[in-house]
Amino acid sequence: MKKLFFPLITFPLLLLTACNNQATTSDHGAIDMEMKLKGDSTRYGLACDGCSDSIIVFLPNEGGDPIKFDIVTAMRNGMVYGTPKIGDELAILPNPIDPLEAVMVINLEQMKGTWTFQVLPKLKPNPTKTDEQIMAEMSDSMKKALFIPREYGFTLKSYNQASPVGYIMKANSLEDESPVEYPKVTVYTSWHIYNGRLYIYKDTVDEQGNRIPQDSVGFDSGSMRYLSNDSMAALFGKKVMQYHRKLNALEANKRAQEAERKAAIKDTTKK
Structure with missing residues (x-):
């Protein structure tokens, strides 16, 4: 273990030393x-x-x-x-x-980290009522319980790895009975900068669990518009997506996950 530990500690130091030692004429490797x-x-x-x-x-x-x-x-x-x-x-x-x-x-x-934007659920299609009618029949407390914002986005990691943000652990089986639904979470697996553009690649496995050929993997590509410690913006197609940095994927949807937990407890109590 000691033989492995020493290079891991010294490697970053060697990189910084190479940066600071600009006077040398030797190849830094x-x-x-x-x-x-x-x-x-x-x-x-x-x-x-x-x-x-x-x-x-x-x-x-x-x-x-x-x-x-x-x-x-x-x-x-x-x-x-x-x-x-x-x-x-x-x-x-x-x-x-x-x-x-x-x-x-x-x-x-600075690009590495968890970046999110806020989404709200939409009413599911109803064959007998309009959205306006459904909303009019809902109490304020019901609206507050149903229309809880979630954070969607991605985590950009080292070595071009990426992961999705937006999943909530289901605490009960009532989500299918809910009158609202959230957008589908886009699964991202990797990212690259290519000629100045940001490419975020999607899931490499389809819904049946089959491996997608590398040249058929979907992706979103955008041009950078802004980047700071806590904010990022990129133009995807005709829309500028604005992101805010979060500590991690779990922290991003902490409120939504807590609401899901409370709903499950309430449902259990009713039974």
Whole structure:
């Protein structure tokens, strides 16, 4: 165990040392932290000491000495997403004409985490009543009990892994009898930056449990619009999705899960 423990502790230190030791002319070696897809012009690496509002000092994953990228135009165009700090993983899209100028910068370290948006249930179709009639017949307490917001979204993890947010553990079997229903939770399994765009890949198994071929796996792709410590926005199709950071998937739907638990207790008491 001691032989394994030592490299795990020293590896991050070696990366930061490589960033800080800019005077050396030796090859720092490859730091292959993220898998690069074929055809992707984005460069991946670490932010080093010396970054400012006009320059990013960047240690590329493929190895070599740190590179200074001019980000003046990217800053002016609002294409620097997140705030790079020493040791943060970055994705930089270089200018095809000037390889030392960054067209876009994304702080991958800040992107990692749980991001959610709020959803509300909708009334199920009723063959005999309109939505207006159903709502008019509901008491305020019933509406409050039924229309509980949930947080949907995803958790972006290291090594391009992702997981869905939005599932609630069913505490009883009455959900099918409820007059409302929530949107289906989209299952995400992985993510990538590809030429400056965010790709989030969906479930690799279909509803029958069969493996979906890799080239047939669905995905959502969007262009970044904003990124900070607690907020993120991306344009998917014609809609800008705004996300808020949560501690984790369980914490995101803590209120909804508690409501489900109380409903189950109430149902048990009635029986």
